[in-house]
Amino acid sequence: MNINKKLSKILPSVTAEAHCDVPCGIYDPTPAKIAAKTVQRMVMQIKELKPGNHDHDISADLEYTNAIARRITTKEKHAQECKNELAILWSDYFKPEHLEKYPDLHSIFWNALKLCSKNKQNIDEDASKELVIAVDNIAKIFYETKGDNERFESYKNVTDKLF
Amino acid sequence: MNINKKLSKILPSVTAEAHCDVPCGIYDPTPAKIAAKTVQRMVMQIKELKPGNHDHDISADLEYTNAIARRITTKEKHAQECKNELAILWSDYFKPEHLEKYPDLHSIFWNALKLCSKNKQNIDEDASKELVIAVDNIAKIFYETKGDNERFESYKNVTDKLF
Amino acid sequence: MNINKKLSKILPSVTAEAHCDVPCGIYDPTPAKIAAKTVQRMVMQIKELKPGNHDHDISADLEYTNAIARRITTKEKHAQECKNELAILWSDYFKPEHLEKYPDLHSIFWNALKLCSKNKQNIDEDASKELVIAVDNIAKIFYETKGDNERFESYKNVTDKLF
Amino acid sequence: MNINKKLSKILPSVTAEAHCDVPCGIYDPTPAKIAAKTVQRMVMQIKELKPGNHDHDISADLEYTNAIARRITTKEKHAQECKNELAILWSDYFKPEHLEKYPDLHSIFWNALKLCSKNKQNIDEDASKELVIAVDNIAKIFYETKGDNERFESYKNVTDKLF
């Protein structure tokens, strides 16, 4: 053990640098928006898919079931992804100094997360539109804290045209 | 069974509409770019973290090990995410008509996927830059097929400033 | 289509019952506590593992590296699990009426989630103890809203003795 | 290489301590019980959801489909989680000395795992009750091996009141 001690005198110790308490510093609301738009798209497609008017046919029934089931699953998955992405922004990106400037920050995120759940539980075009708007509002705040409003416009340009 | 048959005369059958062979039609290279930039950031952070020059200290060693190990895992995860996102664009978004216009499409994607693996296997700033460029090249082609070059500029504006 | 209309007169429509906007109504802080205790245990084990005092031996080095790397990964995973479990309680279980009674609810959760991140980024016994206490505080509020303080005692009895 | 050899004389080698062959020593049947109760709850909710008696309405049909599909998926997921948690207890926690004291240990777990599968394959209230009982039986054995029967009572108190 005294060998260890002696070695510790000459061996370099290491220090993690200060900025490393941020794992990467890469945050962006675009993935949350893509997820919200996918939820909206799924609701639209589920509503559009409809019974045909030819004779009853079990194969067509199964195709319809397959089509609806896959869209319900995709809606669920992306509503969850939206929830995850927003929760990361809330807990990891936003700091006490942001809260001072945006005192409603907590309830804005709380309501947005509850909207994600609402979109899981229902097939509701209005709720999916509200979710898209909620993500855009959060994105606006996010880019304001970055002092980069032009990037918000770019974000809108990329994510509003997804389908 | 003849009851089934009778019912099939009056019950509506269903038809999945044509556009539904595309599950959602939502494709965008932004998540691949965010993943590539995260790989690049991890390589930079791994290189920046360095041994301090004070006395040997097992706690500082462990903090360094924790910091490096987490960044290697994050690099791995996002290189894989980049790989997945690019593979989806290649197999699901791009169609034979795009291949006619971009005859090198297959090798462009093949090389980009191999770059993802290279970034997993190494801690190499040049390889991480090459990956970012490879994703941008694919994004350029993607937005060209959408006939929306302005959106490419927006994509660049959003994703070049991530850190 | 008028066949559809006629059928809609005789076919039963369906209504989801009111309580179904809660997917299951099953919420409990025990999994968050198990995750927090696992983080604490990992920090303790990482600190306990130490260099031996016999001759340099590459096999022993690799065993040490394997042991540390696995505990860092397990710490990361359970800190994330704790984060997920708490985020679900915050966004899904707690309702506006709870917020009225516990006006600090949002910041209690925000700080607990930030503690999860701190435990990912460091190997810090104090931070791991703080996380366990933070989860217990949330559990106390949770069981109070259920009007079941005795269950809080049971929760403590189950989760305080995990190792 | 002879430099390496010389260094190996003065550099400390490391030894993983004995208790580390247990990754963490944290085992508890509570998560298996929560999973089993969730399966039971899903079966109950699926049975309760029923066709309304107003006019045929495609929107209500879709809401019903969404509600049922999500509960089937949740049932599946938690039956699998129950399976995983039980398999971990069986293979990792229980040791040959326990097997001596509980010679039926293997078949107790085998039957419990088969019950998880049965609950995936069916929507059966009796099977879901049997699963809850099977987990409780395993929990009883578990706390007996810990010599802590009071903790079994606490476990019951926490997990019997989940909904």
Add this chain to the structure above:
Amino acid sequence: MNINKKLSKILPSVTAEAHCDVPCGIYDPTPAKIAAKTVQRMVMQIKELKPGNHDHDISADLEYTNAIARRITTKEKHAQECKNELAILWSDYFKPEHLEKYPDLHSIFWNALKLCSKNKQNIDEDASKELVIAVDNIAKIFYETKGDNERFESYKNVTDKLF
């Protein structure tokens, strides 16, 4: 810092050996084939499950829905697994020298991946058979590049009899 420098003169540096740019060198088409056969089996089972001819019974309806929903999910999951396994073979195993010998390699994989998607989007026995054949064709090429045609026969013997 000059202590570091001095130490760097006597401390061994490390070099990863050449073959390590291949993470493991373990590639095999068997998992892709198992996945493809599972897709085929699911399509067969979905088609076989059918309405009974006794009186209308909500419990039997729910069992049917559960059975179909689980098979659609399993089909989806294994079509995705097949996609993943094939994408790994394409991007990681195959090298430029293979491409020279098999100039259609890229389109063979592209079409196989598109077949995976087709099997997700439909319940189509022919499409599932085509997927099995596509995987076998890729397996044939794979074992040829290994110079081991006998192993292809063994692969066929193992994977053709899965159900």
Add this chain to the structure above:
Amino acid sequence: MNINKKLSKILPSVTAEAHCDVPCGIYDPTPAKIAAKTVQRMVMQIKELKPGNHDHDISADLEYTNAIARRITTKEKHAQECKNELAILWSDYFKPEHLEKYPDLHSIFWNALKLCSKNKQNIDEDASKELVIAVDNIAKIFYETKGDNERFESYKNVTDKLF
């Protein structure tokens, strides 16, 4: 509600067919063997990677750390995959009639699962060989219950040559 009742007289009910209590009937030990061989390969590669004998170089250190960390993670992942695959065979494929013929079935699987854990916790060539043998023994029993010993030979031919 009496409309429902009337409809239930004319609407077909459904019955899941008997063989559907087996979700797919597709079981095979090949994926468990591939996982076991990957564990073995990782142990070999970890042992082979070694410090070079040129001057101390932080970049080479990091490459070594990256190479080792990735192999430890891969070893962990595939030991877990092996565990999962074996647990599925044990709980889902094997039936009471097999247990009669192979009365040691439970302990064979128990020991094999414990070997998976041992391979996670150590970097031990002997333990990895034992795991490969344990999987082969299970495979032998599996193909015997299928009455297809020739397929066991094919399985051996495919899986013994993976690297």
